[in-house]
Amino acid sequence: MPGFSSAVMKEVEGIFQRYPRKEHALLPLIHLVLRENKGCVPEEWDQVLADMVGVSLNHVRGVITFYDMLQREPRGKHHIRVCTSIPCGLCGGDKVLERMEDALGIHAGQTTPDGMISLEEVQCIAACDKAPLIQVDDHFAQQVDPDRVEEVVAAMRRK
Amino acid sequence: MLKETLLLAKNIRTDGYDGSLEAYRRAGGYTALEKVMKSMTPDQVIEVVKASGLRGRGGAGFPTGMKWGFIPKDRKPTYMVCNADEAEPGTFKDHFLINNDPHLFLEGMILGSYAIGCNHGYIYIRGRSVRPAQRINEAIEYLYKAGLLGKNILGSGFSLDLTVHRGAGAYICGEETALLESLEGKRGQPRVKPPFPATHGYNACPTSVNNVETLACVPFIVKEGAEAFKKIGTPNNYGTRLVGISGHAAKPGIYEVAMGVSMKQIINDLGGGVRGGKKLKAVIPGGSSSNVLRPEEIDIPFDFDSVAKAGSMLGTAALMLFDEDTDIVELAYRTILFYNHESCGQCTPCREGTFWLRNLVRDFRENLGDSQKLERIGRVSQQMFGTSLCALNDAAAGPIKAFVTKYPEEFKKHFI
Numbered sequence: 001m002p003g004f005s006s007a008v009m010k011e012v013e014g015i016f017q018r019y020p021r022k023e024h025a026l027l028p029l030i031h032l033v034l035r036e037n038k039g040c041v042p043e044e045w046d047q048v049l050a051d052m053v054g055v056s057l058n059h060v061r062g063v064i065t066f067y068d069m070l071q072r073e074p075r076g077k078h079h080i081r082v083c084t085s086i087p088c089g090l091c092g093g094d095k096v097l098e099r100m101e102d103a104l105g106i107h108a109g110q111t112t113p114d115g116m117i118s119l120e121e122v123q124c125i126a127a128c129d130k131a132p133l134i135q136v137d138d139h140f141a142q143q144v145d146p147d148r149v150e151e152v153v154a155a156m157r158r159k
Numbered sequence: 160m161l162k163e164t165l166l167l168a169k170n171i172r173t174d175g176y177d178g179s180l181e182a183y184r185r186a187g188g189y190t191a192l193e194k195v196m197k198s199m200t201p202d203q204v205i206e207v208v209k210a211s212g213l214r215g216r217g218g219a220g221f222p223t224g225m226k227w228g229f230i231p232k233d234r235k236p237t238y239m240v241c242n243a244d245e246a247e248p249g250t251f252k253d254h255f256l257i258n259n260d261p262h263l264f265l266e267g268m269i270l271g272s273y274a275i276g277c278n279h280g281y282i283y284i285r286g287r288s289v290r291p292a293q294r295i296n297e298a299i300e301y302l303y304k305a306g307l308l309g310k311n312i313l314g315s316g317f318s319l320d321l322t323v324h325r326g327a328g329a330y331i332c333g334e335e336t337a338l339l340e341s342l343e344g345k346r347g348q349p350r351v352k353p354p355f356p357a358t359h360g361y362n363a364c365p366t367s368v369n370n371v372e373t374l375a376c377v378p379f380i381v382k383e384g385a386e387a388f389k390k391i392g393t394p395n396n397y398g399t400r401l402v403g404i405s406g407h408a409a410k411p412g413i414y415e416v417a418m419g420v421s422m423k424q425i426i427n428d429l430g431g432g433v434r435g436g437k438k439l440k441a442v443i444p445g446g447s448s449s450n451v452l453r454p455e456e457i458d459i460p461f462d463f464d465s466v467a468k469a470g471s472m473l474g475t476a477a478l479m480l481f482d483e484d485t486d487i488v489e490l491a492y493r494t495i496l497f498y499n500h501e502s503c504g505q506c507t508p509c510r511e512g513t514f515w516l517r518n519l520v521r522d523f524r525e526n527l528g529d530s531q532k533l534e535r536i537g538r539v540s541q542q543m544f545g546t547s548l549c550a551l552n553d554a555a556a557g558p559i560k561a562f563v564t565k566y567p568e569e570f571k572k573h574f575i
């Protein structure tokens with residue numbers, strides 16, 4: 001069974017102290033799993049998490065299947081999010097996504113075969129004045145020109 | 160020419176301001192807290208907020224002082240929860256505050272916590288906002304060091320801890336009872352009400368859930384008094400709004416205006432009108448949950464009551480402009496796609512209704528529309544109203560119905 005390192009376990013103890021019940025710490029603990037596992041929650045972790053916070057395996061699975069960010073497949077080294085909500089979607093976000101899929105040769109929700117870049121289509125990420133918006137790892141790129149998407153991808157590949 | 164009224168964005172608009180604790184204090188920050196810790200009882204804080212007429216900025220516009228007054232005084236613990244989920248498409252005002260001046264809403268949150276007797280507050284922020292969450296955590300760390308959080312704040316005997324809790328990608332967790340479920344480590348599905356959070360909220364204890372922008376108004380009210388706040392805005396709609404202009408605007412961004420100024424002026428004077436000299440086709444005034452307005456309907460005061468009277472909603476004051484080239488069917492499709500995806504699924508009318516509406520609008524998008532389908536969109540949305548546990552259902556049905564009623568010609572272009 002997988003587990004946290006002792007350094008991370010110290011963080012876990014700190015987190016437990018912030019909540020009146022251990023089970024309330026489930027999401028923060030899942031965020032630690034994401035951080036330590038390339039942005040995903042491998043299934044082997046479900047029981048570990050259930051035991052740590054004292055809930056059933058079903059409870060943990062129910063939570064993991066509910067939230068969009070909680071995925072089973074590892075992300076690429078770099079993660080690109082393309083917003084296609086309103087207003088981004090109506091300011092060219094849909095075209096940006098199309099070009100991005102072409103440039104990477106994958107669909108949204110997939111990772112390039114070399115494990116370098118994963119692509120996600122997202123709903124509004126609260127920076128709509130910069131539409132159309134993409135997020136590369138934790139950085140925003142604003143007013144993305146669909147015609148320049150290939151350049152962006154090429155630059156990322158070089159890094 | 161309409162100008163901004165700076166109440167919340169005053170610091171942010173000051174050159175060189177970096178939002179640090181030091182800068183915030185230099186600008187007079189935390190003097191409201193000092194005043195309260197020295198000389199005001201919790202009830203007095205509630206009274207001044209009540210007297211100011213402050214209404215919630217999270218969407219529904221509920222009076223904040225009244226909400227705090229509902230918290231029973233004989234039950235402990237109580238909780239203050241700040242709603243920083245901000246996932247309504249078109250909305251980015253709370254992140255504007257979090258990123259640029261986090262101490263403003265944090266001071267409001269400390270004051271609110273004191274008012275309702277809370278010793279541990281939670282800030283619920285959407286999962287994908289990694290940096291904004293870090294920003295708040297850093298600010299909190301400084302507050303502990305400065306003795307403005309933790310035990311015995313400023314020697315007053317009042318103690319408060321604050322914890323940032325990150326969501327994991329679910330719009331519905333912005334709904335306050337779903338948020339509380341999520342905070343308790345569960346699936347974020349709204350609760351049956353009553354009981355309301357004021358009596359049974361977080362961990363079944365009395366809880367007040369307040370929006371970031373709402374809390375950011377509190378330091379001013381406490382410091383300058385209710386009357387100073389009421390000088391801004393219109394009766395029953397006091398204070399300012401952080402208006403987030405986006406879409407096909409020439410100058411998208413956040414602008415702070417007194418409530419009740421002309422919406423048309425906000426769009427033209429601050430937002431710069433439609434970019435590229437194009438004509439305006441549609442305006443969504445308060446986030447994706449509010450009904451679309453046609454260009455001839457936008458000459459109204461921008462406040463809760465006037466926008467409601469015009470058949471829409473001030474909501475999150477997220478003004479989206481769409482130019483003459485916009486396909487309203489595409490706009491409707493993006494909207495319903497969102498709600499269908501975000502419906503938590505526990506109420507049949509919402510789960511099935513958003514699904515059917517999505518399929519119907521998609522038919523138009525693929526040029527497979529006809530008059531029967533157009534009528535069916537109206538009927539399905541009509542049947543959804545008021546039948547579900549939370550407001551997401553109506554927030555999906557309303558805008559779709561408004562699109563087909565106000566722009567039938569756009570849908571007719573997509574007939575088979």
Ligand SMILES: Cc1cc2nc3c(=O)[nH]c(=O)nc-3n(C[C@H](O)[C@H](O)[C@H](O)COP(=O)(O)O)c2cc1C
Binds near residue numbers: 219243333370550
């Ligand atoms: C589907 C849905 C999503 C919501 N999302 C948010 C949100 O992201 N932020 C927010 O402050 N309020 C949101 N609300 C409103 C909250 O339920 C609640 O009314 C608000 O946080 C109360 O704070 P206020 O009184 O300061 O406005 C949402 C409501 C619904 C029905």
Ligand code: SF4
Binds near residue numbers: 348505506509
């Ligand atoms: S109305 Fe929709 S989102 Fe709200 S509780 Fe019911 S199914 Fe869930």
Ligand code: FES
Binds near residue numbers: 084086125
């Ligand atoms: S719609 Fe793209 S960030 Fe809001």
